[in-house]
């Protein structure tokens with residue numbers, strides 16, 4: 001009898017999502033009795049009336065591993081447990097639609113669901129598994145901050161994009177004797193900032209895990225200048241904040257559970273000036289360029305392996321698990337374990353010590 005697996009992508013997009021989808025589909029096609037489907041825009045494809053569920057034929061998945069984004073579309077406003085419902089007065093009320101979703105999934109007779117997404121999506125996977133849905137998680141985020149996996153796909157692509165931009169800012173900083181501040185993504189963890197700072201050769205790297213002292217930064221920048229000549233390159237993660245300060249954020253869009261970060265580069269420039277920094281400063285916010293475009297080879301490989309493994313977990317009926325990379329081995333962890341906190345940089349990490357050895361200042 002034919003069996004059916006349903007794939008969906010949730011949360012922010014990330015280079016490598018299509019490679020996971022293709023990996024699952026190709027592995028499933030090796031088993032004669034499996035059909036592969038995709039739900040459009042995370043669980044919205046199932047919840048909507050009419051439903052939007054597409055059959056992932058080989059024509060649909062051929063060659064997609066090199067494409068950025070997700071052929072299944074995505075959203076961060078479809079959490080079935082806290083589903084945003086617009087009210088007549090224009091406000092939003094969050095409703096629990098998980099029981100409705102579980103019923104719809106059961107009526108659709110899927111033998112397995114594969115949910116590709118970040119921490120929020122895997123919490124949803126866990127909640128659905130606890131309600132009897134045969135689900136497997138695949139970890140995704142450019143921020144690389146998920147617990148229970150050493151690396152997430154998309155991270156290397158984001159670091160490469162950030163490093164390429166950083167290299168360009170170095171030459172213009174040098175030409176104009178300027179201090180360039182480059183802001184990268186990294187809501188709670190500074191992995192992209194730290195890797196970019198090491199790869200690019202930054203003087204200063206500011207990350208959410210280490211609140212910075214502005215006076216120390218002013219001193220470090222001054223050391224780079226003699227008689228007004230010199231230059232300095234700073235990488236700052238969007239979630240970085242000064243000691244006793246707060247992150248720069250604005251209200252999220254209607255229906256989003258998160259505040260929007262971004263703009264911390266401008267705050268830092270103002271703080272440096274106010275603290276007596278005399279260097280000419282320019283700010284660059286990379287934003288979503290880090291999430292777009294084609295994945296680098298490493299991410300294509302990791303995402304493809306995650307896809308194949310996810311389907312193998314389906315064959316093993318190892319539901320309630322998430323694929324992961326631990327000590328260079330593709331393996332799996334329970335969703336329970338996968339959803340316990342995140343993976344953050346520790347001050348004692350060798351990466352921090354090595355960065356300091358390279359002369360990078362964190363402002364601590």
Ligand code: F6P
Pocket residue numbers: 012076118141142143185186187238260261291
């Ligand atoms: O979680 C990944 C991330 O890239 C964060 O670093 C960033 O704050 C967020 O997504 C941006 O999300 P959105 O696309 O909703 O603006």
